[in-house]
Every structure is written in structure tokens, then in C-alpha cells.
Amino acid sequence: MSLAGRRRQEEEEEEGEGDEGEEVVQIRLGDKCYPVCKRKLIEQSDYFRALYRSGMREAGQGHGEQLLRGGLSALGLELVLDFINTSCLARLEQEEGGDEEPPLLEELVEAASYLQVTPLLRLLLSQVRLGNCFELHRLAQVYGLQDLHDACLDFMATHYHQVLRRPDARPHLLLPHALQQHLKERRMKGTATLVAIGDFMSASSLGPPLGRHPQVEAPWSMLRYDEEAERWLPLANNLPPDLVNVRGYGSAMLDNYLFIVGGYRITSQEISAAHCYNPCLNEWTQLASMNQKRSNFKLLAVNGKLYAIGGQSLSNVECYNPENDWWNFVASMPNPLAEFSACECKGKIYVIGGYTTRDRNMNILQYCPTSDSWTNFELCDVHVRKQQMLSVEETIYLVGGCIHELGPNQKSSQSEDALTVQSYNIATKEWLYLKENTSKSGLNLTCALHNDGVYILSRDITLSTSLEHRVFLKYNIFTDSWETLRRFPAFGQNMLICSMYLPDVREV
Numbered sequence: 001m002s003l004a005g006r007r008r009q010e011e012e013e014e015e016g017e018g019d020e021g022e023e024v025v026q027i028r029l030g031d032k033c034y035p036v037c038k039r040k041l042i043e044q045s046d047y048f049r050a051l052y053r054s055g056m057r058e059a060g061q062g063h064g065e066q067l068l069r070g071g072l073s074a075l076g077l078e079l080v081l082d083f084i085n086t087s088c089l090a091r092l093e094q095e096e097g098g099d100e101e102p103p104l105l106e107e108l109v110e111a112a113s114y115l116q117v118t119p120l121l122r123l124l125l126s127q128v129r130l131g132n133c134f135e136l137h138r139l140a141q142v143y144g145l146q147d148l149h150d151a152c153l154d155f156m157a158t159h160y161h162q163v164l165r166r167p168d169a170r171p172h173l174l175l176p177h178a179l180q181q182h183l184k185e186r187r188m189k190g191t192a193t194l195v196a197i198g199d200f201m202s203a204s205s206l207g208p209p210l211g212r213h214p215q216v217e218a219p220w221s222m223l224r225y226d227e228e229a230e231r232w233l234p235l236a237n238n239l240p241p242d243l244v245n246v247r248g249y250g251s252a253m254l255d256n257y258l259f260i261v262g263g264y265r266i267t268s269q270e271i272s273a274a275h276c277y278n279p280c281l282n283e284w285t286q287l288a289s290m291n292q293k294r295s296n297f298k299l300l301a302v303n304g305k306l307y308a309i310g311g312q313s314l315s316n317v318e319c320y321n322p323e324n325d326w327w328n329f330v331a332s333m334p335n336p337l338a339e340f341s342a343c344e345c346k347g348k349i350y351v352i353g354g355y356t357t358r359d360r361n362m363n364i365l366q367y368c369p370t371s372d373s374w375t376n377f378e379l380c381d382v383h384v385r386k387q388q389m390l391s392v393e394e395t396i397y398l399v400g401g402c403i404h405e406l407g408p409n410q411k412s413s414q415s416e417d418a419l420t421v422q423s424y425n426i427a428t429k430e431w432l433y434l435k436e437n438t439s440k441s442g443l444n445l446t447c448a449l450h451n452d453g454v455y456i457l458s459r460d461i462t463l464s465t466s467l468e469h470r471v472f473l474k475y476n477i478f479t480d481s482w483e484t485l486r487r488f489p490a491f492g493q494n495m496l497i498c499s500m501y502l503p504d505v506r507e508v
Contacts, residue, residue: 076112
């Protein structure tokens with residue numbers, strides 16, 4: 001015999017001795033027997049570990065066979081024994097997404113729970129997918145698996161809108177209203193953070209925060225505000241390429257998703273595309289486009305849906321439902337409007353200011369989503385345009401814009417460019433003229449409601465130099481006072497500021 005042949009024979013003998021050294025137990029279920037290594041069985045299953053260490057007659061000592069009762073299915077036992085032998089879920093992964101996935105899951109979880117195969121149950125925490133999260137959530141409730149239950153809730157909250165539009169969510173697995181509310185709240189477990197989006201000149205304009213990365217020259221388009229350090233830091237993401245250089249878009253926060261819709265490109269025409277940023281995943285996704293191309297319109301979140309209102313020479317309105325990722329037309333405004341603003345307040349939409357095709361718009365328009373109808377809510381004594389609007393409870397705040405006093409003793413000329421805040425109460429129909437900040441511009445600003453105030457990115461108009469720069473301000477709605485924060489550390493255009501919940505501090 002050759003040297004190579006002897007080595008092969010020795011290896012085979014060693015392997016045989018190793019196999020003989022491992023005690024094999026026959027697991028009997030009904031009329032079927034499944035051989036499995038006793039050591040692995042004890043290592044992976046709390047049930048068998050307790051059984052064999054108890055010394056009870058049921059342990060089957062002496063004849064190497066273990067009888068199982070309790071209504072377990074053969075398929076479930078096979079899946080669990082496969083895992084015990086291989087420490088992986090190969091069969092389940094091969095069939096993931098197939099029609100047989102729910103039955104496999106049910107059989108697997110039932111057997112793993114009964115036999116207390118903790119490593120397998122722990123592995124399932126990382127196996128939650130869109131295709132199985134509903135079923136795993138249900139099974140976790142049935143078998144009292146709290147860790148799996150929490151993992152499913154975390155996954156469903158992180159992918160909330162995708163979960164809503166899954167075909168298997170309807171009708172028999174339709175998310176109950178209480179669960180939907182819980183998932184929305186779970187999406188906001190992080191810290192409310194101000195995020196700025198825009199065409200910033202360069203990363204170097206951010207100064208010290210980027211000191212760790214002097215080699216970075218690419219411009220940033222997404223920044224977050226560190227309130228404790230009082231400085232802006234780049235987010236570990238940027239705008240999708242097809243959103244760069246888009247102007248006049250609509251933006252809104254819904255369920256802690258940021259939507260950017262429509263607008264126009266400098267080199268082309270209006271667009272209808274829709275994109276969504278999910279801060280829980282730090283990802284952008286393209287959604288169904290609007291039916292109508294539009295720019296310089298208002299995008300509002302109301303009762304779990306989005307409404308795209310008007311636009312350049314448009315009066316029509318579209319509604320987006322995240323459950324089916326689709327836009328449909330709803331009732332149009334009475335007239336096309338330009339330079340108007342709008343906001344949601346107590347479940348309805350209010351439109352104020354701007355121009356019709358013939359004259360100033362002096363009507364406050366109200367849209368009711370339930371009845372899909374527009375009404376003239378009230379007449380205004382002053383004309384405003386290009387303002388921003390936010391609401392808290394029953395109060396609408398109008399920030400910036402141009403104001404025309406139209407009373408008999410008032411000038412009809414445009415007011416000077418100053419940053420003003422007004423409030424309008426929809427219950428009492430009372431207007432209040434709040435404190436002005438005369439040194440700051442009220443035009444082309446962006447603002448967001450955040451914590452106890454309105455945070456504003458505007459322009460400083462007091463400098464004699466022609467170089468424009470942005471300023472960062474806060475208007476406290478409770479004390480009617482202004483606070484000038486540190487100067488915004490970047491030149492840029494087309495800027496948007498919004499408040500969203502970030503799950504953690506992202507590294508650049």
C-alpha cells in the first residue's frame with residue numbers, strides 16, 4: 001500500500017473512532033425515528049438537557065431511544081433537529097419568500113418553543129423580514145417569546161410604510177389600529193433632531209466639525225444640529241443624485257419619514273417624482289410619482305396621508321396614501337393660487353394668502369379630508385404672501401413673508417423685508433401680531449416646529465456687503481421671544497429645515 005493510501009486509511013479510521021465516540025440518540029415521534037448526536041441535543045435544547053440530567057425514566061437511558069409526545073409535527077421536529085445538527089436554518093432560508101414560508105415558520109417556532117431550543121429562537125431575531133414579520137409577530141405572541149416579539153415590533157416600526165403596503169397585511173392580517181399607533185410611537189424612540197437639507201457650497205464651509213476629515217471635499221447636502229454642542233454636523237448620507245439641483249419642491253414629515261416631492265430642475269422643467277427619507281434606516285427611497293407635475297406648491301401631512309396642493313397655475317390637489325404607494329386626485333381649490341401658504345390644523349387644511357389669477361386672495365380656505373370639500377373659512381384684513389405656516393393645537397403661526405395693510409388708514413405698499421410672526425386661532429378667529437425681528441429677512445426662509453419653538457433659517461439683511469449669508473434663529477412660541485443661535489456655518493441655496501427623530505448619533 002502506498003504512503004498516500006495508508007494516510008487515507010488512517011484518516012478514515014480516526015473518523016470512524018470519532019463517530020463511535022459520539023453517542024447517537026434516536027428521537028421517536030409517532031412511527032418515525034430521527035438519529036441525533038446526544039451531545040448536540042444537550043447543548044442546544046434546554047428540554048433535553050433537563051431531561052437527561054434529571055435521571056427520570058422518560059430520559060430513555062439504556063436503549064438510546066427518546067419518545068416525544070405533545071402533538072409536535074414531524075416537519076417542525078425535522079427543522080429543529082436540522083438546526084441542532086448544523087447550527088443553521090438552511091432549509092428555511094432556501095424557502096424564504098415562498099408560499100410555504102408561513103407553515104414552515106409555524107411548525108419551526110412551535111417545535112423550538114416546545115423543545116426550548118434557545119439558540120434557534122435567538123437566531124430568529126435576526127431573521128425577521130418583510131415576508132415573515134407578521135407571522136413571526138403572531139407566533140411570538142402565541143408562544144410567549146418576548147425577545148422575538150420585540151424584534152418583530154422593531155422591524156415593523158423601522159419599515160412601517162413598507163409593512164403597511166404588504167399584500168399579506170390585508171385582509172386577514174390587517175394591522176389593528178392600536179398596533180399601528182404603537183409602531184408609529186416606536187419609530188420615534190430616538191432624539192428629536194433638526195436636519196437641514198440643501199445645496200451647500202462645500203464640506204469645508206462647515207469648519208471645525210469636519211476637522212477629523214480634512215480630506216473630504218465633496219459637498220454635503222444633509223446636516224444635523226447637535227443642540228448640546230451648538231453646531232451642525234454632516235449626516236452619514238446625502239440627497240439622491242436625481243434630487244440635486246431641484247427647486248420649488250414640496251416637503252413634509254409623516255410618521256417620521258421625510259418626503260420630498262415634485263419641483264423643477266434648473267436645466268429642464270417641472271417634475272412629479274417623489275422621494276422618501278427614512279431616518280430609522282438612514283436610507284432614501286423613490287416612491288410613486290404624482291399624476292401632475294408641479295412646483296412651488298404645498299405638501300402637507302394630514303391623518304396619515306399626504307396632500308399636494310396647487311402649484312404654478314394649478315388648483316388641483318392630490319392625495320398620497322402610503323398603504324398603497326399611490327396618488328389620486330381629490331377636490332380642487334376654488335382657484336389657482338400663487339405665493340400662498342398652507343398648513344394642517346386639527347385634522348384640516350388651511351390655505352392663506354397669495355394671489356388668484358385676477359387679484360389678491362383675501363380668503364382663508366379650509367379643506368376637510370373627510371368630506372373632500374373646500375370652504376371659505378374667513379376673510380382676512382391683511383394680505384400676506386410667501387409666508388411659511390405651522391400649527392400648534394388650534395393656533396396657526398405665519399412666519400415671514402410680505403404683509404400688505406389694507407385698512408383705510410394703512411399704506412397699500414408692500415411692507416419692508418422684516419421677519420415677523422403672526423398667529424391665527426381657528427376656534428376664536430383671533431389674529432395676534434407677535435414680535436418682529438427687523439434685522440432679518442422674512443423672505444425665502446425655511447422653518448420647522450421643534451420642541452418649544454419655531455427654528456428658522458433666514459438671511460441677515462443688515463450687512464453692507466453684498467455677500468449673503470444665512471442666520472439660524474429660534475422663536476419661542478410660549479414666551480414670544482427671539483433667540484439668535486450661532487450663525488449657520490455654510491453658504492447654500494434651496495435649503496430646507498425639518499425636525500425628525502434620529503435613532504442614534506451617526507458617525508460621519
